[in-house]
Amino acid sequence: MNGDTDERLAAVDKALAEKQAELLEAGKDQSGIDEIGDAIISLREERQDILTEAAMNTELIEKLEDLTTFLDEQTEALTEYSEAMVRRLIARITVYEEKMTVEFKSGLEIDVDA
Incomplete structure (x- = not known):
């Protein structure tokens, strides 16, 4: 680059x-x-x-x-919700009627069906 x-x-x-x-x-x-x-x-x-x-x-x-x-x-697998992990990885979650869009801090976006 x-x-x-x-x-x-x-x-x-x-x-x-x-x-x-x-x-x-x-x-x-x-x-x-x-x-x-x-x-x-x-x-x-x-x-x-x-x-x-x-x-x-x-x-x-x-x-x-x-x-x-x-x-x-991270030394162990996540088996339950981790506030620290969410705050560190996720920038924003947008909720729509039919789906949710999870935007990671890296810029990657994933749509999750509701």
Whole structure:
């Protein structure tokens, strides 16, 4: 995941550098300047989106590692309700007339028929 992010950022940074060079060469051509400026703004937004996505992926990986560690630390099988386990694993339970949706902190969702 990280390698892909680095490659995408490098490509956007390269395109930004090229557009900035074009901007310097545009001189007094206002329509060219406006077009290049719009492209630069678009590339900056794309770069920010990539960074945001990478941060979200990192956060998800950390949550999954935390949950894996917690489950590995459990030494015995669960035979009854455990408040600690529920609070640690489940983010939200949504109840509908025909089903329940259990959303785990890892982002996984499971529908359970009522």
